[in-house]
Amino acid sequence: MAQTLLEYLDALDGRDLIWPQPPEPKPLRARPTLKPLPDIRVVTWSVYGTLLTIQDGELLHLHPEDVRNQVALEKTIEEFNMWFSMSRKPGQPWEYMLQQYTGMLRQLQMAGTKRKGDFPHVNSSILWQKLISRLQQNEYSWDRGTYGDEADYADKVAYFFHANLQGTRAAPQAADTLIRLMQGGIRNGLLAETQSFTMAQLIQRLDVRNRLDASDTLFSSQFLTESHRVGIRIPSPTLYALSVRRAEKAGIPPDQILHVGHDLGTDLRLAREFGFRTALYVGDHTSCRVTLDQLQDPDLKPDRMITELSQVLHIVGL
Helix, strand or coil: CCCCHHHHHHHHHCCCCCCCCCCCCCCCCCCCECCCCCCCCEEEECCECCCEEEHHHCCCCCCCCHHHHHHHHHHHHHHCCCHHHCCCCCCCHHHHHHHHHHHHHHHHHCCCCCCCCCEECCCHHHHHHHHHHHHHCCCCCCCHHHHCCHHHHHHHHHHHHHHHHCCEEECCCHHHHHHHHHHCCCEEEEEECCCCCHHHHHHHHHCCHHHCCCCCCCCCHHHEEEHHHHCEECCCHHHHHHHHHHHHHCCCCHHHEEEEECEHHHHHHHHHHCCCEEEEECCCCCCCECCHHHHHCCCCCCCEEECCCCHHHHHCCC
């Protein structure tokens, strides 16, 4: 049986591989506001930049520094033995793959959406699946017993590429905070930019599996609104409307949900407009997206501001 994505990530960790690492997060100079909010029953989270510290502050499909793209593509080509099925053209293999990757990325970025105001989401696994299909025209193959079918294989290739493009680690106190919320009867969810590999990446980086019982669920499925599953990205209003519908179906109105994120002008602004309570995380200056004018705007000002993720526990009364 093929490895699951999480098993694949664990297997990679067992190898002597060198991965890029993000810098230690440094909080903005700010005074947290921690007065408890009544009746919070769910906390939804942003992932990259909030629960996960990531190089450059956000997930990128390409880096503005060519050397970062070169290293990630060279490692991916070597890891998955792609060179022998690539067209022989002048230049380095990574340069040819970069042309193919960039062209496919632009196509996906230009895709339309069903509703006005929404923004197309680029699913990295679909991008790599299309590139792998081109390689298959030149007799490319892989060990399906280990990696799975085309979709499963593309998930693993996409993860490997992104992990070499940008380093990630669990944000300070993220694991303890999520577990304390779950144990305190507050459900955790996501309302976030995600890729097919994000949940596996998040679970592995949090390193909490040995702290959970078989019956424990760190994230409640009815409160998972992930951009890669919907096909649109933040700040698409449809994502927030979908999250509200799912919560109301579970008997929870949006004003009993605290949404925690690092981007005040887009993510938290939309969450507020849809009735969520909001907490701005300013614990990592690299990812935090906020201006003084936004903080002083009564239509944007978050309900609470935190410098450490564990401060959410106080806000929800734990």
